[in-house]
Amino acid sequence: MKSLYAATCALALALPAAAAELETYLEFEKAMPPGNLAIGPDGRMFMSVHEFYGPELRVVEVMPDGSTKPYPTEDWARAPQDDADGLNGVLGLRADRDGILWMLDGQGENQTGRIVGWDTKTETLHAIHYIGAPVARPTSFLNDLAVDRDHGAIYISDTGDGQNSAIIVVDLETGRARRVLEGSQYTIPEDTPMVIDGREITLGGNPAKIGINPITVDPTNTWVYFAPMTASAMYRIPTAALLDESLSDADLEAQVERYGDKPISDGSTVDTGGNVYITAMTDNALGVTKPDGSYEVLFQSDDELPWPDGFSIGADGYVYATINELHRSPALNNGEDASKGIYKIVRFKSLADAVSGR
Known part of the structure; x- marks a missing residue:
């Protein structure tokens, strides 16, 4: 029993060392500010180009040599002209186990938000699901999404105006969408200033206090x-609860659990061991909320990790993250682009894979 205890303690101590070195996987030129990542089951990598910098391209495929190409097609990768193919503005995107790339194409003036699914195996359009009124509000900001193919659903974080922040649940078979946990204590922001590099970040002239995102x-x-x-x-909630339309708002809130601590953060992903990785942009850091509820900084660098943004876990057991200096973008810097071109993808072995020896 003593040897088992000693081995368990040694394993626990070894966990932070599993991420002892952060690898710069790819770097991009200043014209290619990364947004979020999606890695398909075959290892292909896709990336949104962050709309806060006003890029021409919306989504690209990232090739192994670091080059990029417009994706899904030359037309689809850009803003649509009239009624032609195209994407208005993509932040969140995910590739599911069947190779469908789901792109969250946000709403804007005279445009309805939607999810565009592209089959990366056949290179054809798979589906489009529109997220219109009344599920989407006039102040909606469709930010990120999670894909649940076991239950045929997609869960969207609608940041909204901070008071009406909510989760939108989309049925992939029928396209029906529902708005849940709107304005709940679990989806609206806390009253904490977002300070990066000694400056309080503003959005639209107001202090940036932002609701549900990761x-x-x-x-x-x-x-x-x-x-x-x-x-x-x-926080976390069972998928079964989100999918149960018989639950009242109060019943649904009762199903939410506080999973653990975290700082102000942007993106997240979770591994097979229940480690929830966090892009802690106010700390210029990558961290993890562990199953015991504690939070730990894995990597921190003011110079090398300015605004870590999105995550994706590859079949190779690596956790990939984008770095994009978003606090220096015009949208978060009083209309001025002060970015230095520190645009890259970094990666590290997931803690779950490190423990398993993979």
Whole structure:
């Protein structure tokens, strides 16, 4: 028994060392500010180009040599002209186990938000699901999404105006969408200033206090993990509860669990061990909320990790993250682009894979 205890303690101590070195996987030129990542089951990598910098391209495929090409096609990768193919503005995107790339194409003036699914195996359009009124509000900001193929659903974080922040649940078979947990204590922001490099970040002239943003589903499609960007906690809720239309708002809120601590954060993903990775942009850091509820900084660098943004876990057991200096973008810097071109993808072995020796 003593040897088992000693081995367990040694394993626990070894966990942070599993991520002892952060690898710069790819770097991009200043014209290619990365947004979020999606890695398909075959290892292909796709990336949204962050709309806060006003890019021409919306989505690209990232090739192994670091080059990029417009994706899904030359037309689809750009803003649509009239009624032609195209994407208005993509932040969240995910590739599911069947090779469908789901792109969250946000709403704007005279445009309805939607999810565009593209089959990366046949290179054909798979589906389009529109997220219109009344499920979407006039102040909606469709931010990120999690794909649950076991239950045929997609869960969207609608940041909204901070008071009406909510999760939108989309049925992939019927296209029906529902708005849940709107304005709940688990989706609206806390009253905490977002300070980066000694400056309070503003959005639209107001202090940036932002509701639900990070959202992810565990590999077994049992739990959805989510949180407001401006919040000190990560939450989770069973997928079964989100899919149960018989639950009242109060019943649904009762199903939410506080999973653990976190700082102000942007993106998240979760591994097979229940480790929820966090892009802690106010700390210029990558961290993890562990199953015991504690939060740990894995990597921190003011110079090398300015605004870590999105995550994706590859079949190779690596956790990939984008770095994009978003606090220096015009949208968050009083209309001025002060970015230095520190645009890259970094990666590290997931803690779950490190423990398993993979």
